[in-house]
Amino acid sequence: xxxxxxxxxxxPKTASAGEVIVIKTLISHEMESGQRKxxxxxxxxxxxxxxxxxxxxxxxxxxxxxxxAVSANPYFEFSARVPESGTFTFIWVDDDGSVYxxxxxxxxx
Amino acid sequence: MDRISLAAGTALCLLxxxxxxxxxxxDPVDDTLEIDGVPMITRAAAPEGHPFDEVLSGWLFRxxxxxxxxxxxFENPGMLAVERGAEIWETVDGTMGKSCxxxxxxxxxxxxxxxxxxxKWDADAKRPINVELQIDKCRVENMGxxxxxxxxxxxxxxxxxxxxxxxxxxxxxxxxxxxxxxWWDKGKDLYYTRTGQLDFACxxxxxxxxxxxxxxxxxxxxxxxxFPTYRFNTxxxxxxHNRFRGCIRDTRAExxxxxxxxxxxxxxxxxxxGTGLSVETPxxxx
Numbered sequence: 001x002x003x004x005x006x007x008x009x010x011x012p013k014t015a016s017a018g019e020v021i022v023i024k025t026l027i028s029h030e031m032e033s034g035q036r037k038x039x040x041x042x043x044x045x046x047x048x049x050x051x052x053x054x055x056x057x058x059x060x061x062x063x064x065x066x067x068x069a070v071s072a073n074p075y076f077e078f079s080a081r082v083p084e085s086g087t088f089t090f091i092w093v094d095d096d097g098s099v100y101x102x103x104x105x106x107x108x109x
Numbered sequence: 110m111d112r113i114s115l116a117a118g119t120a121l122c123l124l125x126x127x128x129x130x131x132x133x134x135x136d137p138v139d140d141t142l143e144i145d146g147v148p149m150i151t152r153a154a155a156p157e158g159h160p161f162d163e164v165l166s167g168w169l170f171r172x173x174x175x176x177x178x179x180x181x182x183f184e185n186p187g188m189l190a191v192e193r194g195a196e197i198w199e200t201v202d203g204t205m206g207k208s209c210x211x212x213x214x215x216x217x218x219x220x221x222x223x224x225x226x227x228x229k230w231d232a233d234a235k236r237p238i239n240v241e242l243q244i245d246k247c248r249v250e251n252m253g254x255x256x257x258x259x260x261x262x263x264x265x266x267x268x269x270x271x272x273x274x275x276x277x278x279x280x281x282x283x284x285x286x287x288x289x290x291x292w293w294d295k296g297k298d299l300y301y302t303r304t305g306q307l308d309f310a311c312x313x314x315x316x317x318x319x320x321x322x323x324x325x326x327x328x329x330x331x332x333x334x335x336f337p338t339y340r341f342n343t344x345x346x347x348x349x350h351n352r353f354r355g356c357i358r359d360t361r362a363e364x365x366x367x368x369x370x371x372x373x374x375x376x377x378x379x380x381x382x383g384t385g386l387s388v389e390t391p392x393x394x395x
Contacts, residue, residue: 006192026189072344
């Protein structure tokens with residue numbers, strides 16, 4: 001998975017008002033811990049996703065910090081109550097400062 | 110009367126407990142696999158001449174969490190390789206300015222069921238050909254590109270993508286092609302030949318000890334229907350020939366090269382041993 005990190009999220013397209021839905025997210029990322037050495041014995045610099053957050057219509061839903069022990073391709077599953085139609089935004093922050101984002105809208109029927 | 114029914118109840122309890130304990134811990138589970146609504150065949154009647162009555166997918170031997178990860182194509186990290194493979198499929202490479210898609214168009218149509226019928230007989234090379242080698246052949250002859258180095262990330266991703274187009278299709282090798290039967294015979298010899306300092310044949314674990322534990326690991330029938338496979342222990346895709354070599358290394362024997370005559374013969378034979386099982390690529394294993 002040497003290619004650029006690519007986020008994927010799974011949010012239901014519709015829900016009823018106040019329903020608790022399950023959100024799944026996965027991002028391809030090598031999560032290099034910084035504790036390994038290459039063939040020549042030089043340390044491989046740390047490069048991990050260190051922060052993940054999710055917001056609904058600007059309001060925080062879920063966030064966490066990640067540490068080097070988290071394995072490659074971090075996967076998160078959490079639930080959220082949806083009071084109204086809106087948009088979930090997802091943000092992954094990389095050690096090198098890159099920010100990967102995704103968003104999914106949901107319609108309350 | 111109460112006392113008798115109580116005694117009977119206790120006896121029943123003991124009987125149930127006895128049954129639970131009596132079942133070996135390593136036995137395959139009684140569960141069914143469905144991926145994105147497509148039912149997978151994880152148990153199939155064995156082909157004629159097979160040592161088992163029933164062939165079983167390695168999925169049945171894994172822990173509940175591992176099984177669940179494979180059953181959900183979103184959670185399955187192997188799907189990242191499928192996505193990467195889809196990009197390669199569309200990417201132009203080589204001197205002829207072509208991509209896979211230039212000739213084969215939509216893989217969902219052109220590659221459907223294709224991976225389930227490999228290895229095939231390659232009349233030009235007069236030896237069996239698997240998906241990896243077929244990709245290389247296409248790249249060299251039709252694209253003017255270089256063959257992949259063994260286990261290059263792109264080779265694994267493209268192989269995974271192509272085999273994934275056969276998800277659910279039962280594996281079936283046509284041994285009547287060319288000399289494939291002779292290679293099957295050779296593969297069978299290798300399967301039962303003990304090698305290495307530990308003096309193990311493939312059959313020592315995957316036939317004689319199927320369903321038992323080898324240290325903390327659960328021995329399956331060693332089926333190949335899920336390859337390339339996502340393994341948690343390497344957090345990446347594992348190709349079939351890498352797995353073959355890994356098994357042989359673990360017996361402390363000399364490892365044949367990937368795609369060598371030995372391993373191609375073994376691939377022909379072992380694929381036949383899983384006849385009727387659905388292609389599960391990318392399967393998830395620990």
